[in-house]
Amino acid sequence: MPEIKTNDLDAMLEYAVKMKATDIHLTVGSKPMLRLRSLLQPLESSQPMSQEDTREIAVACLDEEKLAVLKQNGVVDSSFSRNGLGRFRINIYKQRGTYAIAIRIQPFVIPKFDSLGLPPVIKNFARLKKGLVLITGVTGSGKSTTLASLIDLINEERQCHVITVEDPIEYLHKHKRSIVNQREIGMDAPSFSVALRSILREDPDVILIGEMRDMETVGIALTAAETGHLVFSTLHTVGAAKTVDRIIDNFPPNQQDQIRSQLATVLEGVVSQQLVPSADRSRLIPVTEVMVATPAVRNLIREGKPHMLNSIIQTGANEGMHSLDANLAELCFKGLIAKEEGLSRAQDKQYFQQLINKRW
Structure with missing residues (x-):
């Protein structure tokens, strides 16, 4: 894919939606990161973010009132939409004196x-x-x-x-x-x-x-x-x-x-x-x-x-x-999730193992 500029938020959003990412993380010194199926992966076609990049995106996403909150509190929540892409929840916060940004991707259409x-x-x-x-x-x-x-x-x-x-x-x-x-x-x-x-x-x-x-x-x-x-x-x-x-x-x-x-x-x-x-x-x-x-x-x-x-x-x-453990065991039995994943998520690992042993 062509290189995505680090200050081109719309291009990042379009690519993230196409890849079915759930979140985007932007922080100085790192390439933009996408959360895909719960794991963070770098946007390889981009360069590491600069301090100016994150500041520019923050200013573009916030109105004057929200910018004032960010400057005063060091953190602010907001949301915005892009035609044809979806709605996005954004959290902008300060770290090491620079802005970092977390964006949650929400579809326009409410799932049934x-x-x-x-x-x-x-x-x-x-x-x-x-x-x-x-x-x-x-x-x-x-x-x-x-x-x-x-x-x-x-x-x-x-x-x-x-x-x-x-x-x-x-x-x-x-x-x-x-x-x-x-x-x-x-x-x-x-x-x-x-x-x-x-x-x-x-x-x-x-x-x-x-x-x-x-x-x-x-x-x-x-x-x-x-x-x-x-x-x-x-x-x-x-x-x-x-x-x-x-x-x-x-x-x-x-x-x-x-x-x-x-x-x-x-x-x-x-x-x-x-x-x-x-x-x-x-x-x-x-x-x-x-x-x-x-x-x-x-x-x-x-x-x-x-x-x-x-x-x-x-x-x-x-x-x-x-229970959560019973649902995890059922999904493991059906082959939908790995047993190791189920065990790592179980609240009562002994009870979960008993449920698994009954099935296998």
């Missing part, structure tokens, strides 16, 4: 839920009328895509008002049977807490909170779910037990019993997910843990025993539940 390879039980969460549904996982695990597909399903099937609060907006939703209003932090509201304080006065049926970041955000999400709204949000946790712990730990000890009771009442499900390279390294495969809020699950949360949730999940197949 059935194309994602996720368990059908997750689709049921989109058909609830109220409650709290959490999609969890580390950065880059596909949480935003899962949520976007669920919101799109609601948009196609129901006549309701959906409000999203995101930082930044990743997927753009068109109005279908529902109306979908999307608020971006920094553009439409100064913070999550400010946006959420007024959200119940905006007559929503469904609320998407990009991330439950602090005590106030969690409290508003619980209250919204308790007052008859369907609330979706994310946490950077792995597994239902750790997710419950994280929510409770946001609050001081004298409030935790009340929050446990509230969470036990409103929680409808927790989905934890990862993206794992396929056995032939040709694509990424979603691996999930699903917990459905059965009466037994609610009791454990109310009694402050989240460490016992894993046992409920492992034996809850009739309710649509499964």
Whole structure:
């Protein structure tokens, strides 16, 4: 391929989309790097980035307000679109006195839920009328895509008002049977807490909170779910037990019993997910843990025993539940991912090995 100039962001974006990369990393002294099937690979047809290259790209991607934030805080999040290519989430940060840039590639078209390879039980969460549904996982695990597909399903099937609060907006939703209003932090509201304080006065049926970041955000999400709204949000946790712990730990000890009771009442499900390279390294495969809020699950949360949730999940197949390790073992058995990859990702390696031994 022809050489791509280090300050030609559009050419980099076009090539990255063509190669089905998920991310682009630009840093001084290194060639542009693409994340392909979870591995970083250099853009061989380019030269190492200079300080001027990253500064020029940063200035081109940000308006004056965002540039001021970058200069003051040393980091800023934003997003932008390119016709025919897609939408891009960008994080620009300072390192060693220069700018470094991470770009996440989002397609314009929201993937249909059935194309994602996720368990059908997750689709049921989109058909609830109220409650709290959490999609969890580390950065880059596909949480935003899962949520976007669920919101799109609601948009196609129901006549309701959906409000999203995101930082930044990743997927753009068109109005279908529902109306979908999307608020971006920094553009439409100064913070999550400010946006959420007024959200119940905006007559929503469904609320998407990009991330439950602090005590106030969690409290508003619980209250919204308790007052008859369907609330979706994310946490950077792995597994239902750790997710419950994280929510409770946001609050001081004298409030935790009340929050446990509230969470036990409103929680409808927790989905934890990862993206794992396929056995032939040709694509990424979603691996999930699903917990459905059965009466037994609610009791454990109310009694402050989240460490016992894993046992409920492992034996809850009739309710649509499964553990991350069980899903990993199933994908290994089908030959979709390598056993070594499954073992390295397993939460309980001994349990995973027992599942594998039963199959082979």
